Amino acid sequence: MNDRRHQTWANSNRFVPRVFVQPFKRFTQIEAASGIVLLVAAAVALIWANSPLADSYFHLFEEWIVEIQFGPIHLEETFGHMINDGLMAFFFFVVGLEIKREIVMGEFRDPRAAALPAIAALGGMIVPAAIYFAFAGGTPGAETGWGIPMATDIAFAVGVLSLLGRKVPTSGKLFILALAIADDIGAILVIAIFYTSDLRFAWLVAALAGLAVVTVAQRVGIRSLAFYWPVAIAIWFALLESGVHATLAGVALGLLTPARPMYSPQELDRKARQILDMYPMGDTVEDLQHAEHEAMLLTEISRESASPLTRLEHKMLPWSSFAVIPLFALANAGVSFAGTDVADLITHPVSLGVGLGLLFGKPIGITLFTWLAVRLGVGRMPTGTRWAHIVGLGTVAGIGFTVALFVTALAFQDPRMGDVAKVGIFAGSLVAALAGAAILLSTRAPVPEAEPEPVPVST
Numbered sequence: 316m317n318d319r320r321h322q323t324w325a326n327s328n329r330f331v332p333r334v335f336v337q338p339f340k341r342f343t344q345i346e347a348a349s350g351i352v353l354l355v356a357a358a359v360a361l362i363w364a365n366s367p368l369a370d371s372y373f374h375l376f377e378e379w380i381v382e383i384q385f386g387p388i389h390l391e392e393t394f395g396h397m398i399n400d401g402l403m404a405f406f407f408f409v410v411g412l413e414i415k416r417e418i419v420m421g422e423f424r425d426p427r428a429a430a431l432p433a434i435a436a437l438g439g440m441i442v443p444a445a446i447y448f449a450f451a452g453g454t455p456g457a458e459t460g461w462g463i464p465m466a467t468d469i470a471f472a473v474g475v476l477s478l479l480g481r482k483v484p485t486s487g488k489l490f491i492l493a494l495a496i497a498d499d500i501g502a503i504l505v506i507a508i509f510y511t512s513d514l515r516f517a518w519l520v521a522a523l524a525g526l527a528v529v530t531v532a533q534r535v536g537i538r539s540l541a542f543y544w545p546v547a548i549a550i551w552f553a554l555l556e557s558g559v560h561a562t563l564a565g566v567a568l569g570l571l572t573p574a575r576p577m578y579s580p581q582e583l584d585r586k587a588r589q590i591l592d593m594y595p596m597g598d599t600v601e602d603l604q605h606a607e608h609e610a611m612l613l614t615e616i617s618r619e620s621a622s623p624l625t626r627l628e629h630k631m632l633p634w635s636s637f638a639v640i641p642l643f644a645l646a647n648a649g650v651s652f653a654g655t656d657v658a659d660l661i662t663h664p665v666s667l668g669v670g671l672g673l674l675f676g677k678p679i680g681i682t683l684f685t686w687l688a689v690r691l692g693v694g695r696m697p698t699g700t701r702w703a704h705i706v707g708l709g710t711v712a713g714i715g716f717t718v719a720l721f722v723t724a725l726a727f728q729d730p731r732m733g734d735v736a737k738v739g740i741f742a743g744s745l746v747a748a749l750a751g752a753a754i755l756l757s758t759r760a761p762v763p764e765a766e767p768e769p770v771p772v773s774t
Contacts, residue, residue: 348474348636348637349470349474349636349637349640350470350471350473350474350475351474352636352637352640352641353468353470353471353640353641353644353716353717354471355641356640356641356642356644356645356648357644357645357648357716357741359645360372360644360645360646360647360648360649361648361649361650363649364649364650364651365651365652365653369651369653372649373649373651375394376393376394376395376398376646376649377393377395377730378393379393379394380392380393380394381393381394381397383397385548388548388549388552390552394646395646395647398642398643398646399562399643399646399647399721399724400555400560400561400562401551401561402639402642402643403562403565403639403643403721404551404561404562404564404565405565405631405634405635405639406562406565406635406639406640406643406717407503407562407563407564407565407566407569408565408566408568408569408631408635409565409569409628409631409632409635410499410503410565410566410569411565411566411567411568411569411570411572412569412572412624412627412628412631413496413499413569413628414496414499414500414566414569414570415569415570415572415574415624416574416624416625416628417493417496419574419575419624420574421493421496423493423496427694427695428493428695429493429497430688430693430694431490431685431688431689431693431694431695431696431697432490432493432494432496432497433493433497434684434685434687434688434693434694435490435494435497435680435681435684435685435688435709436494436495436497436498436500436501436681437497437501437680437684438679438680438681438682438683438684438685438687439465439467439494439498439676439677439680439681439684439709439712440465440498440501440505440680441680442672442676442677442679442680442683443464443465443672443673443676443677443680444461444462444464444465444672444676445676446464446668446671446672446675446676447460447461447463447464447668447669447672447676448461448668449668450664450665450667450668450671451664451665451667451668454664454665455729455732456664456665456668456726456727456732456735456736459726459727460665460668460669460723460726460727460732460736461668462502462505462506462509462510462722462726463669463672463715463719463722463723463726463736463739463740464668464669464670464672464673464676464677464715464719464739464743465498465501465502465505465672465715465722466498466502466715466717466718466719466721466722467494467495467498467677467712467713467714467715467718468714468715468716468717468718468719468744469492469495469499470636470640470716470717471714471716471744471748472491472495472711472712472714473488473491473492475711475714475748475751475752476488476491476708476711476755478752479752479755479756482755482756482758483704483707483708483755484697484698484699484700484704485699486697486698486699486700487697487699487700487704487705487708489697490697490700490705490708491708491711491712494681494708494712495712498712499718502718502722503563503566505722506560506562506563506721506722506725507559507560507563510560510722510725510726511558511559511560513558514557514558514559515556515557515558516557518553518554518556518557518558519553519554519557519558519559521549521553521557522550522553522554522557522559522564525546525547525549525550525553526550526567526568526571528546529543529546529547529550529568529571530571532546533571533573538577538619538623547564547568550564550567550568551564551565560725562721572623572624572627573622573623573624574622574624574625575622576619576620576621576622576625577619577620578616578619578620579620580620582620583616583617583620586616587613587616587617590609590612590613590616591609591613593609640717643717643720643721644716644717644720647720647721647723647724647737648720648737648741650734650737650738650741651734657738660734660735660738661738661739661742663735663738663739665732665735665736665739666735666736666738666739666742667739668739669719669736669739669740669743670738670739670740670742670743670746671743672743673713673714673715673719673739673740673743673744673747674710674713674743674746674747674750675713676713677709677710677712677713677715677747678706678709678710678712678713678751679709680709681705681708681709681712682702682705682706682709685705685709686702701758701759703754703757703758703759704755704758706754707751707752707754707755707758708751708755709751710747710750710751710754711747711748711751711752711755712747712751713743713744713747713751714744714747714748714751715740715743715744716740716744719740719744720737720740723736723737723740
């Protein structure tokens with residue numbers, strides 16, 4: 316009843332729903348919406364950090380201490396660290412869900428179809444890192460900052476492609492989405508292997524034990540999220556204490572989330588018909604009570620006919636896209652230019668390595684490795700695309716923001732070096748977006764696309 320009232324109110328012609336709620340719902344359904352919100356948050360951070368209120372910005376995210384007590388778990392971190400270590404676990408959980416979905420039901424379920432974006436993503440990681448070393452080699456940032464230009468921001472990339480409409484073939488959009496998933500997997504591995512320090516083995520074992528508990532609980536049929544949330548928090552805390560970055564707990568839990576529903580479509584149809592056949596048609600008190608009971612059964616069966624992965628992704632994706640990521644951008648994109656020569660920042664070896672790695676390393680690596688994969692026969696060209704599309708898509712993949720900023724926070728303890736890297740991220744990403752859009756707009760119309768061959772879904 317509450318849901319029905321909420322739906323009625325939200326869709327009504329009253330002032331608040333009409334002026335605020337309904338426009339926001341329409342906005343969130345726009346493909347580029349999350350990228351727009353992310354861009355606004357980054358712009359606010361830059362303006363705030365260079366305004367007369369700059370001290371309040373840095374005090375909020377770098378000095379304000381947040382203390383949380385949850386049973387035996389006690390945390391005392393700055394607000395900025397709480398966002399980066401805590402809230403970003405939600406973002407990486409959604410990433411884990413997306414990876415699992417692609418492996419089970421998406422592009423990665425077919426090894427031949429997955430080969431090309433995976434190989435292209437590998438090139439899009441190796442070449443930017445090599446360009447970074449070419450410029451930043453010998454500087455204090457050479458040993459830690461190489462992972463920054465390896466990442467693609469899928470929200471911004473999809474936003475740019477959606478604005479280009481039919482100039483980009485559908486298969487090309489699917490290619491960049493699959494490439495971004497492979498890119499995320501690579502970034503996760505880089506963070507886990509190269510940005511882990513002071514490993515505390517006992518806490519790592521505790522985290523692995525928590526993941527084992529989740530696996531066993533799924534096997535014995537525990538479905539309630541009330542059981543999994545406390546276990547997830549415990550796993551996150553154990554990873555935080557272990558020295559492995561705590562956000563990887565989100566990835567692990569996302570990959571463990573079941574991708575299959577409890578009931579198949581045939582079982583849903585059979586059970587729903589049985590319940591509806593028993594549904595009372597009278598209006599006595601007993602009939603109404605019985606009807607509510609049958610409706611609850613039908614609701615439960617309908618819910619369990621969608622996989623936990625689908626349900627969680629549907630619920631958490633808006634929170635990740637429109638709350639967690641903008642807040643992360645607000646906390647990390649603020650670079651102060653006070654008393655600084657901007658030209659020195661832009662021409663710093665680290666800034667050049669990051670910016671040029673994104674701008675040139677991504678398209679060169681993606682195009683080169685795509686060509687090698689097609690030439691060697693281990694991957695097939697996306698239907699309907701030309702090589703100019705691959706170059707344009709590779710350039711758009713040079714938009715590195717969310718994960719690039721995240722790796723920057725891990726790579727540099729010196730705030731000034733972090734600011735230098737952020738300038739490279741901003742400059743490289745902006746030019747990559749404009750250059751990629753220009754390349755795709757100037758490319759001839761896509762080759763007519765044939766119907767793809769159906770691929771059986773793995774069970």
